[in-house]
Amino acid sequence: xxxxxxxxxRIDNSTSRQVTFSKRRNGLLKKAKELSILCDAEVGLVVFSxxxxxxxxxxxxxxAVIDRYTNAKEEPGAANSTSEIKVWQRKIYLLPMTP
Amino acid sequence: xxxxxxxxxRIDNSTSRQVTFSKRRNGLLKKAKELSILCDAEVGLVVFSxxxxxxxxxxxxxxAVIDRYTNAKEEPGAANSTSEIKVWQRKIYLLPMTP
DNA sequence: GGGACTATATATAAGAA
DNA sequence: TTTCTTATATATAGTCC
Numbered sequence: 001x002x003x004x005x006x007x008x009x010r011i012d013n014s015t016s017r018q019v020t021f022s023k024r025r026n027g028l029l030k031k032a033k034e035l036s037i038l039c040d041a042e043v044g045l046v047v048f049s050x051x052x053x054x055x056x057x058x059x060x061x062x063x064a065v066i067d068r069y070t071n072a073k074e075e076p077g078a079a080n081s082t083s084e085i086k087v088w089q090r091k092i093y094l095l096p097m098t099p
Numbered sequence: 100x101x102x103x104x105x106x107x108x109r110i111d112n113s114t115s116r117q118v119t120f121s122k123r124r125n126g127l128l129k130k131a132k133e134l135s136i137l138c139d140a141e142v143g144l145v146v147f148s149x150x151x152x153x154x155x156x157x158x159x160x161x162x163a164v165i166d167r168y169t170n171a172k173e174e175p176g177a178a179n180s181t182s183e184i185k186v187w188q189r190k191i192y193l194l195p196m197t198p
Numbered sequence: 199g200g201g202a203c204t205a206t207a208t209a210t211a212a213g214a215a
Numbered sequence: 216t217t218t219c220t221t222a223t224a225t226a227t228a229g230t231c232c
Contacts, residue, residue: 001206001208001228004229005228006207008136009136010136010138011139017137018199019200020227023226024130024138025134027225037107038109039123039124041124044144044145045142045145046144047141048164049138050138069165100211100224102212102221102223103224118212118216122217125217
């Protein structure tokens with residue numbers, strides 16, 4: 001989708017990687033929004049740049065999406081996956097609560 | 100991107116909405132993957148169709164992404180946002196633990 | 199880090215199977 | 216609901232500010 005064809009593999013040049021990230025990130029966020037509107041879907045998108053910056057989009061609010069996701073993952077009933085999810089939810093809860 | 104131009108608003112026809120969802124969902128998941136590879140970014144994408152089916156993509160694993168997301172939201176330190184996150188995380192934790 | 203500017207590569211709307 | 220085809224709308228690679 002541009003002057004030249006590219007292969008999907010990590011872009012070595014740090015500067016180009018940043019530029020491409022900026023462009024594609026915007027495109028991805030836009031598409032996520034369009035999908036949610038056009039198809040009445042609930043979407044949650046989280047992106048961390050290689051430098052650690054956070055970008056996000058959620059059709060409703062991320063809390064609701066994560067909440068629903070967690071529940072959906074629990075339902076399949078596999079005792080295995082269920083406990084795994086509960087373990088890490090609990091783990092998050094037990095993180096330091098200091099302001 | 101197609102035979103005709105469209106406006107971004109909910110597609111009324113249920114059948115077309117489903118077809119469009121199927122196509123765009125695939126495109127979105129593909130783009131999410133490309134972004135993560137090309138730019139070495141951590142990506143988490145969750146999509147619920149209007150019929151409730153779940154589709155997802157995560158460059159590492161959703162648990163790690165949500166975990167990192169939660170932490171990133173806590174750090175900004177705004178006492179306000181911090182407590183809000185803790186509130187709903189706690190809420191999730193308090194959900195019924197019955198298998 | 200964003201804009202702006204093309205030329206191209208891609209995604210995808212329509213339609214049919 | 217996925218698959219295939221084809222015409223078009225879009226996204227975006229490369230480059231300069």
